Amino acid sequence: MSAEGLKRLIPVGWTGTMRDLVDRLADHRAFEASLSDRAEIARRADALLATPAPDEDEARRLKFDLATTDWKMRAEAAARLSADGAWTPWSVVGSLGASASDEAGPHDGSRLASAILIAARETLSPDLVDRHAELQGPARAALAHEKDGSRRWDEAARPVVAEFAGNARLHGADRRSAALRALSAAAHLKGSAMRTPASADPFLLGAAASTLLRATPAKRESATVSAIKGLARYGASLNAIRASMWEDADPETTRRMGAAAAFAAFGRGTAAAPRSRAARAPDVRAHLPIETLGRFAYMTADEAADALDDEASDPRLDAGRRRGLETIADALRHHPAAHAVTCAEALDMEAPEERASELRPGMKVYRAVSGNRRRHAIHEGKHGRTVRCRAIAGPDGAIVGHLAFDALSREFGGRPLFAAYALDGRRYGYAWADERPVIRRGEPEQGFMTAPERIPV
Amino acid sequence: MDLPPVSAFAHDPIRAYIEALLAKAGFAHAPDAERAETVAALTAEAQRRVGLELAHAIDPHSLGEFRKLAEDGAGEDEMAAFFDVRVPDAETRVRRALDAFGRECLEHADRLRGELHL
Numbered sequence: 137m138s139a140e141g142l143k144r145l146i147p148v149g150w151t152g153t154m155r156d157l158v159d160r161l162a163d164h165r166a167f168e169a170s171l172s173d174r175a176e177i178a179r180r181a182d183a184l185l186a187t188p189a190p191d192e193d194e195a196r197r198l199k200f201d202l203a204t205t206d207w208k209m210r211a212e213a214a215a216r217l218s219a220d221g222a223w224t225p226w227s228v229v230g231s232l233g234a235s236a237s238d239e240a241g242p243h244d245g246s247r248l249a250s251a252i253l254i255a256a257r258e259t260l261s262p263d264l265v266d267r268h269a270e271l272q273g274p275a276r277a278a279l280a281h282e283k284d285g286s287r288r289w290d291e292a293a294r295p296v297v298a299e300f301a302g303n304a305r306l307h308g309a310d311r312r313s314a315a316l317r318a319l320s321a322a323a324h325l326k327g328s329a330m331r332t333p334a335s336a337d338p339f340l341l342g343a344a345a346s347t348l349l350r351a352t353p354a355k356r357e358s359a360t361v362s363a364i365k366g367l368a369r370y371g372a373s374l375n376a377i378r379a380s381m382w383e384d385a386d387p388e389t390t391r392r393m394g395a396a397a398a399f400a401a402f403g404r405g406t407a408a409a410p411r412s413r414a415a416r417a418p419d420v421r422a423h424l425p426i427e428t429l430g431r432f433a434y435m436t437a438d439e440a441a442d443a444l445d446d447e448a449s450d451p452r453l454d455a456g457r458r459r460g461l462e463t464i465a466d467a468l469r470h471h472p473a474a475h476a477v478t479c480a481e482a483l484d485m486e487a488p489e490e491r492a493s494e495l496r497p498g499m500k501v502y503r504a505v506s507g508n509r510r511r512h513a514i515h516e517g518k519h520g521r522t523v524r525c526r527a528i529a530g531p532d533g534a535i536v537g538h539l540a541f542d543a544l545s546r547e548f549g550g551r552p553l554f555a556a557y558a559l560d561g562r563r564y565g566y567a568w569a570d571e572r573p574v575i576r577r578g579e580p581e582q583g584f585m586t587a588p589e590r591i592p593v
Numbered sequence: 594m595d596l597p598p599v600s601a602f603a604h605d606p607i608r609a610y611i612e613a614l615l616a617k618a619g620f621a622h623a624p625d626a627e628r629a630e631t632v633a634a635l636t637a638e639a640q641r642r643v644g645l646e647l648a649h650a651i652d653p654h655s656l657g658e659f660r661k662l663a664e665d666g667a668g669e670d671e672m673a674a675f676f677d678v679r680v681p682d683a684e685t686r687v688r689r690a691l692d693a694f695g696r697e698c699l700e701h702a703d704r705l706r707g708e709l710h711l
Contacts (some may be wrong), residue, residue, distance in 0.1 A: 231637050295599070363705045364615075364623045368631045370701045371638035371694070378645045394643030394690075395607070396672030401684035402599070402606045407669050410608060410636035412629040426600035463647060484660055 146221045146248060147482040154178040158252060179253035185216040186247070276329050289326060297322040343419045404486065424460045425483065431533035433480040439502035440479035441468040442572070443531065478505045493534035495556065495564050499548050501536065504529035513538045525557060528573070537564060539573060548580040596695045599688060607643075611635045614695050616707070618702035639694050646690035650680045 145164055146157065157177040160171050169177060176574075275292035278285035299317045375387075388409075395407040432440040447453075448461035464483070468474060471482040480487035490506065506527035517523035517540060523539035540555040547553055552569035556576075566571035566580055597613035599606050611632050620628060632643065648656065662672055676683045 152666050168682065201626055262690045355626070360620070360623050361627045363702070364620050364627050364631045366705050367615075367620070367698060367702050368634040368638075371698060374694070374697055375638050375641045375645065378642070389660055389663055390644035390648065391637055391641045392672070393659060394640035394645070394687075396669060397643050397647045397676045397680070397687050398607050398640065400673035400676040401668045401687040405605050405607060405669070407672060410633040410640075412626075412633040425598055427598070523640070 154182050154252075157248075158256075161252060167260065169256065169260060173259055176259045177252065177255045180259060181248075181251040182257075185251045267292065271296070271325075271329070278330055279326070285428050286326075291321075291330065293322055293325060297325075312374050341457070347512075349370065364546060396516070408465070424457075424464060429464070429479070429483065429485065430488045433478060433485070434490060434504045434527075434533060434535060435477050435479050435502045435529050436475055436505060437468040437471045437477050437482035438474040439504070439529075440482075441465040444468070446531075473525055492535040493530055493532070493536050493558060495537045495575050496530075497565070497575060499536065499575045501528040501529075501530060501539065501567070501573050501575055504535055506535045513557070513561075515540065515561055517555060523555065525555075528556075535559070536575075539567065555558075595697070596692055599691055605636075607639050608632065608636045610691060610695070611639055614698060618699055619706060620702070626671075635698070639691060642694045643687050643690045646686050647676070647680060647683070648685060655679050 145161060155175065158174050158178045158181065159170075161167070162174055174499045204248050213336060214410055230592070256365050270292045271289070275285075275289045282288070322420040375390075392407050395405060399405045399407065432443055444461045444465040448458050448465065453461075468479060471477060476481065478487065513525040513527065514522050515525050515538060523540040527535055528537055528539050530536045537559050538557045540557070548566075554567045554569045554573055556564045556567055556573075558564045565574055567576040595617075597610060597617055598607045600613075607660060615623075615628065615632065615637070618707070623631075651659070659672070660673060680686065
């Protein structure tokens with residue numbers, strides 16, 4: 137039932153208590169709730185109504201688009217999104233319950249119905265209450281005080297916002313407008329969390345969650361689940377038809393035969409029966425061809441993440457490819473030992489054969505792991521002093537040499553330097569240590585920073 | 594619809610192929626538990642499909658030999674060596690079977706998504 141429909145059930149000039157109203161609505165099956173649930177819904181609805189809603193100007197001011205990092209662009213995008221009116225909490229709630237063509241105004245009936253709906257939603261869905269608590273507590277604190285707080289907030293808000301988008305779809309919005317509404321609501325929530333006191337949160341969070349009845353999300357989830365299970369059943373039925381042509385084999389023998397043949401073909405795999413790995417996160421490798429990732433296999437995970445981000449910033453990429461690169465970069469960056477493990481280890485993939493290449497002036501390099509990681513390469517530094525070096529890889533993932541990752545190395549003009557060594561151990565050049573290392577030939581005082589060693593004629 | 598490539602670097606190429614296939618079919622963000630179960634089930638079915646494809650490539654006597662190998666608990670290397678000897682074009686056949694399986698699954702996933710308005 138929509139907010140508009142609920143509003144119609146509220147008699148004109150109603151003077152009863154909130155509990156009576158909740159009973160009345162529950163009896164009309166706007167929602168199913170036990171007696172104690174109803175009491176809690178009434179209590180929360182009273183509390184929500186006692187909280188002042190932010191005015192229209194304030195709500196408009198808080199809008200920005202999560203999709204961009206530039207604040208000015210965010211504001212402009214938000215203005216475009218909200219061209220149809222202000223996103224006050226009440227109008228957001230109205231947009232949830234009613235179809236896009238309905239005009240839900242922030243008048244008393246709508247306000248009352250919205251408060252009850254939000255309270256019902258929060259009371260009847262413990263899952264949402266948990267998310268709400270996370271957003272109001274640790275995520276809000278992180279957003280305000282921690283360097284990485286924005287990401288934490290986004291992660292906490294994601295399920296709520298996804299629910300919002302799904303709900304908007306169920307209420308007639310097309311895919312694009314549902315996504316835009318979700319983005320706008322997410323931006324609104326985040327802006328609100330950054331700038332306004334917590335008192336308005338119940339409205340905003342309730343609005344974003346927005347599922348009006350308990351049956352709705354269950355229905356949506358079962359569609360995806362039944363689709364994916366249907367796919368598994370279909371795979372089995374395909375084989376059953378074929379197996380009927382080959383009478384003399386049981387399914388397990390056939391499976392082992394296939395697994396062994398795959399092992400013969402690809403050189404790896406297992407003949408053991410596949411088991412469900414429920415706790416495993418979705419395989420990020422599915423986002424990109426493994427050949428692409430193979431280029432980064434020997435870089436350390438954090439460096440591979442930087443390299444992937446570099447690739448993702450190419451404006452010629454299509455959105456899907458960019459999203460894939462960014463997803464893998466995020467996964468690598470979140471590895472608990474991103475500075476120590478290789479990209480291949482972090483993604484649990486088989487590393488391709490290690491490649492070597494030559495250092496070139498102007499080459500951007502990344503920390504890598506080559507051979508036995510516990511043994512650093514030792515080269516001769518200035519005045520015969522030995523320096524400990526780490527392997528480096530070029531942008532194509534090939535190991536190209538070593539850098540003296542040593543705080544005591546050198547400096548020039550007040551800037552710290554890395555010494556660069558070729559794979560055979562001879563001194564090649566240098567790289568500034570206060571930025572992404574870029575190989576330069578010779579010595580800094582010579583002045584020809586990245587001039588090539590030989591100019592081919 | 595484009596099929597995902599079979600990765601030569603994954604620990605288990607067939608499982609990795611199924612993971613990529615599900616992502617391609619739009620189920621990358623399905624609930625974890627159901628997704629994991631489907632990956633396991635489809636991996637088994639993909640192996641079975643490959644097995645059925647190979648069954649047509651070897652004679653009944655060799656089939657009996659393979660069954661005996663399996664019953665004796667032979668490892669992957671031994672069983673793979675069996676195919677190396679008996680089916681010289683095993684890799685082509687394996688890839689062909691996986692392609693066919695992947696294509697049929699993707700087409701069916703499209704139909705399912707249309708029916709369920711996903």
